[in-house]
Amino acid sequence: MKVGYLGPKNSFTFQAANELFEENNLVSFASIPLTIEHLENKSIDLAVVPIENSLEGSVHATVDYLFGQTAITVQEEIILPIRQQLLGLEEVKQPQKILSHPQALAQTKQYLKTYYPEVSLEAVSSTTFAAQYVATHPENKLLAIASEKAAREYNLKVVASDIQDNAANQTRFWVLALDKNRQITRNTQDKKVTLFITLPANLPGALHQVLSAFAWRKIDLAKIESRPLKTNLGEYFFVIDVVLKENEILIENAVKEIELLQAKVQRVGTYSINRFT
Amino acid sequence: MKVGYLGPKNSFTFQAANELFEENNLVSFASIPLTIEHLENKSIDLAVVPIENSLEGSVHATVDYLFGQTAITVQEEIILPIRQQLLGLEEVKQPQKILSHPQALAQTKQYLKTYYPEVSLEAVSSTTFAAQYVATHPENKLLAIASEKAAREYNLKVVASDIQDNAANQTRFWVLALDKNRQITRNTQDKKVTLFITLPANLPGALHQVLSAFAWRKIDLAKIESRPLKTNLGEYFFVIDVVLKENEILIENAVKEIELLQAKVQRVGTYSINRFT
Known part of the structure; x- marks a missing residue:
């Protein structure tokens, strides 16, 4: 099995990948787009890329690349403390x-x-x-x-040592795959679902309705974020991370309801969270 | 009057600043934090910095610097097409x-x-x-x-010429001041209010409640975005841009209601939008 990652060797992404995979399976790439491109053309089986840092926020290169790429799904999340x-x-x-x-x-x-x-x-x-x-x-x-x-x-x-400004500095990484049914999950306790949602028309009412679909079902959101659609200033899609408990059917119902509101929903992945210290 | 901007001369921020101010009032600074620091220590009267690009998204250096700096307010917004x-x-x-x-x-x-x-x-x-x-x-x-x-x-x-990937590539700039009552507004038609909102506790219900306060009053939101609080992974504040029509009192009522929910609201500015072509 070949696992591509945002290199070079000994980068934080390397460390994250090395927590789940043997070093001799790892292949380094120079950028996030290059890593994911190699997954798409099947020269690697999995790709490990950073998605969010607790100080700097989302890694836009990853979010923006995945938007619209429906063949790729998130298989695992790795959370690693970042010590500088x-x-x-x-x-x-x-x-x-x-x-x-x-x-x-x-x-x-x-x-x-x-x-x-x-x-x-x-x-x-x-x-x-x-x-x-x-x-x-x-x-x-x-x-x-x-x-x-x-x-x-x-x-x-x-x-x-440990000169990072915030002791709680952590980065989330995603393990990406093309095969939706691949399962490399080690942790079955702590799971999330990530959705990219594009609203049909004007923001205020539509986003409120989308959140209502989760709120009245008491579904916890771990994160909501907007990214530009790269069309016109003021047009966005939303990254929504949903906490998965014994409520998978409720989440699916909420997503179907949101789709009925003419919003487009990209199911980016249902995955386990692997925390390391 | 001295107007600081993110330089150097002929940068896009220079062009934006030059749409509202004479060139001989403009003073160049090497970074966004440096520009705003000079406003804070009163060596300049106004500061012009980028806040969002339609392709790249928010300029985090500006948003993160302004979070918590309640003495600074946005006086004007400038929207400029970016041609590369x-x-x-x-x-x-x-x-x-x-x-x-x-x-x-x-x-x-x-x-x-x-x-x-x-x-x-x-x-x-x-x-x-x-x-x-x-x-x-x-x-x-x-x-x-x-x-x-x-x-x-x-x-x-x-x-x-015009090699930017998107013909609609635009950047928003903010004119910042320390004096809340300063008025340099030229455009009185097109106005917005920007709020930074920190939710009290868990995200799903709280953000839904905040949006409800705007939605049932039929107040249009132009933007909602999350930024990390830089505390722990998964803790955010929200940037909310509200469209200001003849509803200023409604917006203030919504903000008061949100504050009653124990959310912290930073009023970043009420300002006109100046569009250039």
Whole structure:
């Protein structure tokens, strides 16, 4: 079995994928669209991509790619705490630059502002690349923000550990497949259903009606979010995550009712939540 | 009067600001947080920043900065069509690289995939920087994606015009001020109210109740969006844009009712919409 993931090796997506799959099944890709494209042309069996971070919000590249792609479904969700480490060849008091991926820089903004207010930050393509670059440029007095795994891989010291601004920083990842009946579920306790809903016409009444269909059935929503339809300013679709208990038939009834209201509903997946610490 | 904006000169935010204010009042800043910080410490009177693009969605840097900053209010909204031009010193059949800001690269993704599938794309800090770099590096066979103004400023040829993927590509900008009573409104027809709403407890019932307060009063919502509270995964606040007609008192009643439900409501602004073509 081949499992594609948003690389490079030792990225947070790699760590997430490695929680469910053996390392020798994993294949790295350079971007989220590339990873999912390889799933679509069947050169891989599963794709692991990030979907949401607790600080930065949704990963739009994933949400926007999946919108309208009805052949792909979510098989599993993986929730991983994101810990960022400040790495260097040695403890540098006044580094010339600090390198990392833009999301890692965003997740450590307060820390960097407090301890390195004058140091210029450089956005690079991945946290792994940042660690590798620092390891191979000893003359430059650089630091990188990356994972503990990257520190071990490139023989870097952890200059400061767990520097993420929020202790509860977590990222959700999705395991995607083409085969709707594939089951790799390990966790049967904690399940969700994700729906993309496009409303027929004007927002206020329609969204209220959609939420009513869930509310009066006492169906819990874990999340509701809007994304632009990329048509005109002010036109959106909605990402709705529904908590699945012993109410699967109620959820299906709610969805049918919503479809009767002329809304389009894309069933993105019914999946288990796998939490790691 | 000093009006700060997200620069550099000739950026799309510059163009938006320049629709309402004289060029010699405009002061450029390098980032959205920096622009708003200068408003807060009163070194500028107004700040112009992007808030949403019709393809890319909300500008999180703006939304997240304003959340909780109750001293700042939105005075005006500016809506501008975003046209992207492919610029070069000459028509290069096989450019070595195409440079632009990440958002401009995202907005021309389909065009680049069709016409330049093999060319590497380089993300730089602004479209203006991309144009300037191309103009000053004739030996490198580069192209830039930037505005017509940038083409004129740096004497570049428009190799292909209006290459944005969507003809209806528009961006909303906000004019921010500290003084709630300041009035620079030119357009009195087309008005909105923006609210940031933090729900008291569990999402499903509470959000449905909030929307009910608007729905039964037949108040139109132009937008509803969630952003992470940056506490735990799954905790959000909501950005709600309300269409203001002759119903200001109804909106205020709805807000009061929502506050009685223990939701926190931040009144981000009541403002006119200024559309340009």
